[in-house]
Amino acid sequence: MQALEFVVRTLLELYTYTFVLRFLLQWARADFHNPLSQFIIQVTDPLVRPLRRIIPGLRGLDLSTMLVAYLLVILTSTVSVLLLYKGLPTNITLLLVKSLVDLVMIVINMMLIAILVMVVLSWVAPYHPIAGVLRALTGPVLRPVQRLVPAIAGLDLSPMLAAIALVAVKILIESNVPMLYNSLVVG
Numbered sequence: 709m710q711a712l713e714f715v716v717r718t719l720l721e722l723y724t725y726t727f728v729l730r731f732l733l734q735w736a737r738a739d740f741h742n743p744l745s746q747f748i749i750q751v752t753d754p755l756v757r758p759l760r761r762i763i764p765g766l767r768g769l770d771l772s773t774m775l776v777a778y779l780l781v782i783l784t785s786t787v788s789v790l791l792l793y794k795g796l797p798t799n800i801t802l803l804l805v806k807s808l809v810d811l812v813m814i815v816i817n818m819m820l821i822a823i824l825v826m827v828v829l830s831w832v833a834p835y836h837p838i839a840g841v842l843r844a845l846t847g848p849v850l851r852p853v854q855r856l857v858p859a860i861a862g863l864d865l866s867p868m869l870a871a872i873a874l875v876a877v878k879i880l881i882e883s884n885v886p887m888l889y890n891s892l893v894v895g
Contacts, residue, residue: 713791720784726751727777728814734770738844781807816874822846823867
């Protein structure tokens with residue numbers, strides 16, 4: 709059952725990542741004519757489009773996209789518990805809070821990955837089509853750091869400093885809510 713749980717969880721997490729990426733791309737006002745953006749839209753539209761009629765956006769943020777991501781995180785946790793322990797989670801409040809924390813961690817991980825890929829691309833293929841999308845995606849995180857610490861001798865340290873800050877936030881979250889990761893009670 710562990711192998712099946714791993715496969716199902718991984719597929720659900722990958723799908724969740726596409727919704728989070730769509731939300732972040734919209735938040736960052738990235739170019740939606742880019743092939744990556746077009747792929748994300750095509751993969752996520754079947755679930756997002758119907759919800760948009762019910763859930764309006766808020767200040768340019770597509771809340772329906774984030775709601776789908778949140779529901780997928782809840783589904784992932786529930787399916788994992790079901791497959792591993794052959795029961796359903798009994799503490800719904802804990803499941804909802806744990807899922808919210810997991811969603812925040814996914815957003816942080818997405819930003820870390822985007823920063824890393826952007827840095828590598830800036831060295832090996834700065835004009836790659838995805839580079840512009842990554843610059844737009846990481847801009848809201850990197851710009852405040854760049855204002856505090858300008859480039860030194862032409863070297864931009866903001867990706868490294870932003871990554872350190874994001875990892876510190878992850879550690880802070882993980883160290884202050886360990887019970888959320890370990891006490892999903894099975895009925």
